């Protein structure tokens with residue numbers, strides 16, 4: 508198992524993830540995605556949209572605003588209740604999420620659904636120690652709202668106060684009517700959205716696992732009341748299958764079904780897909796059956812009728828919602844953790860490989876002229892042709908062995924080498940990252956060959 512430290516070092520060294528604002532000493536827990544990281548993120552989002560929207564008979568896309576009318580957050584309950592239980596060590600003044608302190612103290616205890624008072628009593632009764640200084644003396648717990656505030660317009664008065672969205676989901680709920688009307692979709696149907704969300708997390712950390720700025724990929728799936736548990740199971744399996752199809756090791760994935768007493772008040776079924784991160788199993792993907800809580804809240808608060816009229820049965824109802832919601836960065840970290848490997852070659856050399864599905868690999872192929880002088884022209888032509896369709900990279904520096912190693916280390920799936928026979932035969936060698944096997948392929952077949960590798 509790769510350690511988190513190895514992943515962080517690798518990500519920085521190869522240009523996947525850099526410390527945010529590094530030039531100015533950094534800004535805590537912010538990260539920039541370098542040339543390879545930007546490609547990987549883009550590929551993760553593309554894979555999710557391909558699977559959950561493009562290939563789905565049910566789902567459409569939305570791209571809603573980050574800034575929404577404050578009434579949205581009143582209706583959704585975020586202004587009143589989107590908070591984490593904050594406590595502070597009386598001795599060193601470090602602040603912590605009380606629920607996390609309890610979970611870390613005893614992994615078998617789940618404080619989901621506990622009141623602040625109950626959590627505080629637990630800290631006292633179980634003599635939970637401060638992870639920073641070791642003292643066992645915390646301040647009473649208070650709820651800390653996690654929404655980022657800002658001001659719209661030129662006057663910094665209370666009327667101009669607005670919030671950065673803490674989830675993309677509400678943007679979907681408030682456009683439910685417009686989407687249904689314009690697409691003329693019948694329930695069941697779903698709406699997919701990818702976009703930035705912001706949460707003023709008390710304890711961000713574990714590299715890109717929990718940050719204050721992150722990207723979510725959320726599906727709100729609208730269905731007829733009474734069918735939601737069936738759809739909940741359907742999307743649970745679909746999410747798991749997506750991960751398996753992209754090569755995530757089965758033994759590192761599991762469902763964590765929430766017990767009835769731990770469910771949110773609006774949910775009648777919730778599960779998390781957990782991944783075995785370097786520090787152990789932790790939440791990757793939340794899947795919740797949310798009943799009609801959100802549409803109902805917006806209907807009541809806005810005064811607009813959000814019910815759906817079933818054209819076949821003439822029934823009118825508020826659809827129920829099943830919501831799978833995942834963070835792009837959590838998937839990113841999982842794919843690095845799942846894929847980073849080292850192999851010892853016969854000559855004793857170490858080969859570092861990022862074993863990542865070709866659909867996600869930053870580069871699908873590297874085009875390598877065996878000798879720069881002789882093979883450059885044809886190699887550049889192949890690069891120009893393939894780059895119209897795929898992310899490919901051209902590399903002519905150092906010997907071919909070193910170039911192979913470099914590409915293996917960043918996950919490039921194929922190495923296409925132009926050699927002495929290529930011009931006359933119009934063929935190249937294609938080397939596979941994982942098996943290191945090589946085959947001779949006609950240049951005209953390369954596009955179809957790469958196309959096949961990125962299917963999942």
Ligand code: GAP
Nearest residue numbers: 674676716717718721791792793832833834837
């Ligand atoms: N609309 C439902 C919702 O937002 P959530 O469980 O709060 O549910 C869903 O978040 C997913 O978003 C999580 O499972 C995780 O993958 C990602 N996520 C949430 N908070 C995050 C954070 N601070 N940093 C990175 N990813 C986060």
